[in-house]
Structures are given as C-alpha cells and as structure tokens.
Amino acid sequence: MIRAEVGRPLGRTAFRVRLGAVLRSGGLLIVVLALVKGLVWVAVIPPWYGPDELTQFDYVQDLALTGRVPLPTSSGTATDVSPQVNCSMHNNGFMSNGPFYAQVPAIPTIDRCPMPPGSFKVPARPRNEAAAYSPLYYVLCLPPWVLTRAGGVVAQLEAMRLVSVVLGALAVLCTYLAGFWAFAGERRLTMAVGIVVTLQPMISQQTAVVNNDALLILASAAFFWWFFRVVRSPQGLRGAVALGGMAGVAYLAKPDGALLALLVPVALFMELRQNGRLRDGLGTGCRRLLAAAGTCLCLVVAGLLVTLMLGGSVVPFAKPLAGAGHGFRAYLHLVSGGGFHYLGYLLLQGFWGDFGWLVVALPAVVYGVIAAAYLAAAMGVTVGLSRRALRPGVMVGALISCLVITLGLLMVEAVYYRRTGLEVLQGRSFLFMMPPLAVLLVAGLTSLVPVRWRGVGTACVCSAALAVQLISWMVVVQWVYV
Amino acid sequence: MRMLHRAVALAAVLLVVAGLAATAWVYRDPERIGVDEINYLYLQPFTLNAGAQVAQPLRVEAPHLARVAFVYSYLGPSAATVQVSVRSAGRTIADRRLRLGRTVSPLSHRAWWEANRYESLAALAEVPLESSASGRIIVFISVPAGDPAVTLYWSQPPLGALPSIGNLHREYALRTEYGPIRPALTMGPTFAGRVAASDGGWIPAGGLMALALGVIILVGAATWRMAGPRPGPDDTVR
Numbered sequence: 001m002i003r004a005e006v007g008r009p010l011g012r013t014a015f016r017v018r019l020g021a022v023l024r025s026g027g028l029l030i031v032v033l034a035l036v037k038g039l040v041w042v043a044v045i046p047p048w049y050g051p052d053e054l055t056q057f058d059y060v061q062d063l064a065l066t067g068r069v070p071l072p073t074s075s076g077t078a079t080d081v082s083p084q085v086n087c088s089m090h091n092n093g094f095m096s097n098g099p100f101y102a103q104v105p106a107i108p109t110i111d112r113c114p115m116p117p118g119s120f121k122v123p124a125r126p127r128n129e130a131a132a133y134s135p136l137y138y139v140l141c142l143p144p145w146v147l148t149r150a151g152g153v154v155a156q157l158e159a160m161r162l163v164s165v166v167l168g169a170l171a172v173l174c175t176y177l178a179g180f181w182a183f184a185g186e187r188r189l190t191m192a193v194g195i196v197v198t199l200q201p202m203i204s205q206q207t208a209v210v211n212n213d214a215l216l217i218l219a220s221a222a223f224f225w226w227f228f229r230v231v232r233s234p235q236g237l238r239g240a241v242a243l244g245g246m247a248g249v250a251y252l253a254k255p256d257g258a259l260l261a262l263l264v265p266v267a268l269f270m271e272l273r274q275n276g277r278l279r280d281g282l283g284t285g286c287r288r289l290l291a292a293a294g295t296c297l298c299l300v301v302a303g304l305l306v307t308l309m310l311g312g313s314v315v316p317f318a319k320p321l322a323g324a325g326h327g328f329r330a331y332l333h334l335v336s337g338g339g340f341h342y343l344g345y346l347l348l349q350g351f352w353g354d355f356g357w358l359v360v361a362l363p364a365v366v367y368g369v370i371a372a373a374y375l376a377a378a379m380g381v382t383v384g385l386s387r388r389a390l391r392p393g394v395m396v397g398a399l400i401s402c403l404v405i406t407l408g409l410l411m412v413e414a415v416y417y418r419r420t421g422l423e424v425l426q427g428r429s430f431l432f433m434m435p436p437l438a439v440l441l442v443a444g445l446t447s448l449v450p451v452r453w454r455g456v457g458t459a460c461v462c463s464a465a466l467a468v469q470l471i472s473w474m475v476v477v478q479w480v481y482v
Numbered sequence: 483m484r485m486l487h488r489a490v491a492l493a494a495v496l497l498v499v500a501g502l503a504a505t506a507w508v509y510r511d512p513e514r515i516g517v518d519e520i521n522y523l524y525l526q527p528f529t530l531n532a533g534a535q536v537a538q539p540l541r542v543e544a545p546h547l548a549r550v551a552f553v554y555s556y557l558g559p560s561a562a563t564v565q566v567s568v569r570s571a572g573r574t575i576a577d578r579r580l581r582l583g584r585t586v587s588p589l590s591h592r593a594w595w596e597a598n599r600y601e602s603l604a605a606l607a608e609v610p611l612e613s614s615a616s617g618r619i620i621v622f623i624s625v626p627a628g629d630p631a632v633t634l635y636w637s638q639p640p641l642g643a644l645p646s647i648g649n650l651h652r653e654y655a656l657r658t659e660y661g662p663i664r665p666a667l668t669m670g671p672t673f674a675g676r677v678a679a680s681d682g683g684w685i686p687a688g689g690l691m692a693l694a695l696g697v698i699i700l701v702g703a704a705t706w707r708m709a710g711p712r713p714g715p716d717d718t719v720r
Contacts, residue, residue, distance in 0.1 A: 033700040036697055043690050453487070455709045466495065470502050474502065482514065
C-alpha cells in the first residue's frame with residue numbers, strides 16, 4: 001500500500017503494486033489513449049512514408065519468404081524490392097523517378113501502375129539495408145505479414161504497423177510504471193509522465209510505422225520502469241536481472257539500446273546508496289552487477305546465435321559507406337558550428353517533430369516553446385530539489401540517463417564520422433531516452449506551480465502535450481493531403 | 483475547490499483545442515495543388531539579385547486556378563520585395579509587388595515547413611490570381627532595382643514537368659494552387675476523406691475523425707482526474 005507524497009522517502013517495503021490497481025489508477029486510460037492515437041497515425045501516414053519503412057518491410061518479407069535474414073547491402077547494391085512493393089510505392093508517389101519527390105499521394109497520380117500478378121520470387125539471399133539489425137522486431141511482424149498475405153502488400157504493411165502500435169501502447173504502460181516509481185505512486189504526476197510520452201509526436205510516428213524503433217522504445221520504457229523501481233525501493237538480485245535483461249532486449253531491438261547497459265551500474269549504485277550500504281555493500285553491488293551483466297550477455301548471445309542461425313551478421317552496424325574520413329576535431333566543429341545548430345536539430349527539431357520521409361517539421365514557434373519548457377523544467381527541478389520536494393536520487397538518475405544516452409550516441413557518431421565523414425544520427429535516434437526526460441519535464445514544470453495548484457499544473461502540462469500532438473497532425477495532414 | 487481546479491484544467495484543454503481551431507480557421511488552404519511541380523528533396527538555392535528576373539512556365543491542371551506559390555528564403559535585416567507577374571495566353575492575371583518577410587526568425591508564424599530541410603529557412607510565398615486560367619501560364623519573378631537580393635530555389639525537373647525558360651536543367655520551385663481557397667478548418671472532412679480514400683485507408687473518414695476526437699476527450703478525461711487539491715490518500719495508487 002502506498003501513501004507517499006512526492007518527496008517523502010519511502011520505506012524499504014513501501015511498494016506492493018498490483019497491475020489491476022495501476023490500470024485502474026489511470027494506466028488503462030493512457031493505454032487506450034496510446035492505441036487510439038496510434039490508429040490515427042497509422043491512417044495519416046501514407047504507406048511507405050514512415051522513415052526507412054521500405055527496408056523494414058522488406059526485411060520481414062525476406063524473412064518470411066526465405067526463412068533467413070537478408071544480406072546487408074554493399075557498395076553498388078540496394079535493397080531488393082518486390083515488383084508489388086515497387087508498384088505500390090509508385091501508386092503512392094514514392095519513387096525517385098515517380099511523382100513522390102514532388103507530390104503527395106492524395107492527388108491521383110497521372111499513371112497508376114497495375115499491381116503485378118503472382119507472388120514475388122525473392123533472390124536466394126536478398127539484400128537489405130536493415131540487414132545488420134537482429135531479427136527480433138521483424139519476427140514479431142511475421143504473423144501479420146502471413147495473415148494478410150492475400151490482401152496485398154499495403155494490407156500487409158498496415159497490419160505490421162499495428163504491431164508497432166501495440167508495442168507503443170505497451171511502452172506507454174511501462175513508462176507509466178516508470179513514473180509510478182519515480183513519483184512514489186502520486187497519481188497525477190504518474191499520469192502526466194505517461195501522457196507526455198504518449199503524445200510525443202516522434203514517438204507517435206515511430207510506433208505507428210514499421211520500424212524497429214518501436215521495439216527499442218518499448219524495451220527502453222521497460223528498462224526505466226525497473227530503473228526507477230530499483231532507485232526508489234531495493235529490489236535485490238531481481239532488479240539487477242531485470243535491468244540487465246531489458247538492456248539486452250534493447251540491444252537486440254536496435255544496437256543503440258546497448259547504451260542502457262551503462263545505466264545499470266548507476267541504478268545499482270543508487271540502490272545501495274539509498275539503503276546506506278555503500279561502505280559494506282561493495283560485494284553485494286558487484287554480485288548484482290555481475291548478475292545484470294550475465295543476464296544481458298546471455299540474452300544478447302542467444303539473440304545473436306539465432307541471428308547467425310538465420311544467416312545474419314553479428315556486426316551491429318552496417319558496413320560504413322565509402323567516404324572521406326574526418327578527425328574528431330572536424331566532428332566537434334560540426335556539433336558546435338552555427339551556434340550548436342546541429343545539436344538543436346537533433347535534440348529539438350528531429351526529436352520532437354520531423355515526420356515522414358520528407359522530414360516535415362513543426363512550425364518554428366513550437367520548437368521555441370519546447371526549448372523554453374526545457375529551461376523551465378531545469379529551473380523547476382532545481383527549485384524542487386532545493387525545497388526538498390523532489391527526490392534527489394530520482395532526479396539525478398533521470399538526468400544521468402539522458403546525458404549518458406545523448407553523449408553516448410554522439411560519441412558513436414563521432415567514431416563513425418571519423419571513419420567516413422558521414423553524419424548518421426537523427427532526432428529519432430534519441431527517442432528511447434524519453435521516459436527519464438518526461439520524468440524531468442513533469443517534475444520540473446510542476447515544481448514551478450504552487451502545491452495547491454499542482455493538479456492544475458500537471459493538467460496544463462498534459463494540455464501542452466496535446467497541443468503538440470494536434471499541431472503534428474495538422475502539419476502532416478496539411479503537407480500530405482492538400 | 484476541487485471543482486474549480488477541474489474547471490481550470492478542462493479549460494486548458496479547451497483553450498488548446500479552440501486556439502488550434504482558430505489557427506486552422508485563419509490559415510487558408512487550396513482545394514488541391516498541382517502535381518509534379520516541386521522536387522522537395524533536391525531543392526537548390528540560388529540568389530536573385532536586384533534587377534534580375536526568372537521565368538517559369540507551369541501547366542494548369544484543373545479549373546479554378548487560384549494562386550501560385552514559390553519557395554524562397556530571405557535573411558536580410560528587414561523585409562524583401564519581389565515583383566511577381568503571371569501571364570496566361572498573352573494577358574496578365576496577376577501583377578503584384580510582394581513583401582517577403584524574414585525566414586530565419588524562430589518565432590515566425592508563417593507556414594514555412596515545406597522546405598524546412600534546408601536549415602528551416604525557406605518559406606512559401608503565395609500569389610493570388612485575379613482571374614483563373616487554363617492551358618499554360620508563365621510566372622515571372624524579379625527583384626526591383628535597389629532592393630535586397632532574395633534566395634529562390636530550383637531543382638531537377640520532376641517527371642512530366644515543363645522545362646524552365648532559359649535554363650533547361652532548372653525547374654524553379656513554384657506550384658499551382660486550385661480553389662476554392664477556404665479555411666483549413668473546413669477542409670477537415672475533405673482531408674479525412676482523402677486519408678480514407680488513399681491506398682492505406684482502411685479507417686473510414688468518419689471513424690478517423692471520431693478517433694481524433696477520442697484522443698482529445700481522453701486527454702480531457704485524464705486532466706479532469708488529475709486536477710484537484712493536494713495529493714491525499716485518494717491521489718496515490720494503492
């Protein structure tokens with residue numbers, strides 16, 4: 001039973017959570033919201049217009065037809081695409097030699113191609129630009145691919161998108177649970193965290209198209225559920241195993257997820273610290289860390305073995321394209337140039353609104369408001385900590401999580417840039433840090449509101465999230481369907 | 483007191499919805515735009531200096547040609563000016579001096595997203611036409627002598643496009659827009675119908691609008707639950 005307010009330290013046995021209670025307290029409402037919103041996004045984004053959706057779809061198709069993971073593309077080769085998919089893309093205006101680059105699909109194109117009859121005969125080992133990823137997400141998409149085969153490629157694509165919608169709804173539930181532990185079960189803040197993540201526009205997009213980002217977002221949300229659980233209340237070996245397991249699943253979903261493993265020691269350190277066992281708990285901490293690492297490694301090795309058995313590669317990244325390498329200094333110049341414009345693009349524009357293949361963006365004023373919200377939240381967290389209204393462990397944990405993921409991804413890109421001179425990150429690469437970011441945003445913004453009006457404050461945060469979501473719909477619809 | 487808080491919370495949601503509805507009422511959309519006109523992925527900027535002029539033929543694809551629009555950017559200290567004239571079959575159907583605002587301001591209210599890939603600096607300038615046209619029109623854009631230069635955009639001609647005058651390899655980033663021009667808000671059912679009629683449209687237009695409304699109602703319900711006095715036993719999960 002929980003009767004803790006924000007900021008009040010919890011006893012060691014304070015939490016005894018039942019899923020039914022969590023759902024009744026608002027979790028169910030947020031899951032329904034995520035599903036409904038997901039359907040809107042599925043409908044609004046035209047077929048094939050999700051980022052990398054063609055290669056992701058083809059991965060599943062290759063897996064279904066050959067029973068093997070496709071080969072990675074190399075210099076001079078591209079993803080092998082079936083005639084049916086090519087025709088569908090053309091009819092939706094998605095071809096370099098078709099109307100896509102100039103036109104959106106709502107207007108009937110001049111020459112629709114007839115769908116080629118018969119089934120697609122794939123090459124023995126088709127090539128795919130997404131082949132470096134493990135097949136974990138793509139295996140989940142196999143059932144809808146098979147079940148809707150008679151309906152054609154667009155029906156298959158739409159059915160596979162629903163897998164992402166379900167993963168997104170589960171991610172929202174896990175985020176709700178993360179907020180639940182971060183805020184000691186305080187319902188209003190917990191709901192606000194769930195709603196902010198649900199209505200984040202880029203998460204909305206990535207969990208409504210065929211993309212392994214959806215699984216990474218779910219694995220990350222589950223990781224942070226356990227992260228805050230461990231930080232708030234001792235979980236022992238179970239917590240360490242859960243954290244390691246989630247980090248392993250995140251890695252298998254997308255290699256970027258490996259950065260979550262770096263946060264496991266942080267959580268275990270905080271767990272020991274809050275128990276006052278830092279001095280004599282070194283052995284315990286090491287044992288838990290080993291358990292986490294062992295679980296993570298077991299899962300990753302098992303996943304990679306399955307990948308190898310299916311003919312895939314264990315190298316987590318695609319072979320770098322040929323390009324002139326640049327030094328780290330050049331990368332620093334890229335990141336810091338133009339008043340840190342590149343970082344602004346990644347962490348604001350690309351992170352909050354950069355839709356579809358044509359990177360349709362939100363109006364500039366929205367990014368300005370979001371940047372102001374970041375600053376206000378930072379100020380609010382400072383105020384909340386100084387007034388002892390926020391738990392330092394939770395806030396520090398969330399902040400470290402965001403920093404580790406951000407800096408980790410930038411370092412990976414720096415290495416890649418050094419070898420190839422190419423930028424590989426996009427704003428959506430950072431989406432899996434949304435749960436701790438939402439905790440910081442909600443905690444910070446509501447700390448600026450007088451305690452009596454905090455409920456209204458959380459409601460206003462949710463209204464702002466709704467505004468960003470609605471503007472995103474307007475922008476995408478305006479762009480695609482005029 | 484609890485009711486007051488809930489009323490304020492609900493008002494915040496309604497304010498958001500009303501504000502966006504008002505914006506969508508002010509912003510006006512054409513019924514449709516031309517096909518295969520702007521190649522957004524490969525837009526290239528070029529500078530149009532004072533005294534210089536570009537000309538671009540465009541095919542009129544439908545009745546009720548109401549506007550032409552072009553992509554531009556301008557980073558100067560104040561607004562820029564261009565002279566735009568549109569001719570059809572020897573007669574002038576628009577001849578306007580347009581004032582182009584700066585495109586760098588992050589607080590710009592303009593609908594600039596069309597070419598945002600290019601550093602968020604481009605905007606779409608619209609030129610209303612005095613009368614409709616058919617067949618082919620030619621758009622002339624020039625910068626008056628003494629005025630600051632403006633950046634326009636060009637790209638490789640997309641499939642089926644007409645070549646530009648004076649430069650066979652450049653297709654200036656212009657598009658035709660067909661009427662009636664009306665508030666974007668009233669286009670809602672049209673947009674929903676287009677979504678439903680698209681290749682991936684398995685949700686009927688009415689269902690789609692109901693889902694969108696459902697999102698707003700669910701968020702409203704959540705804020706209703708959230709609003710209230712200080713957290714007590716009822717406000718924590720047990």
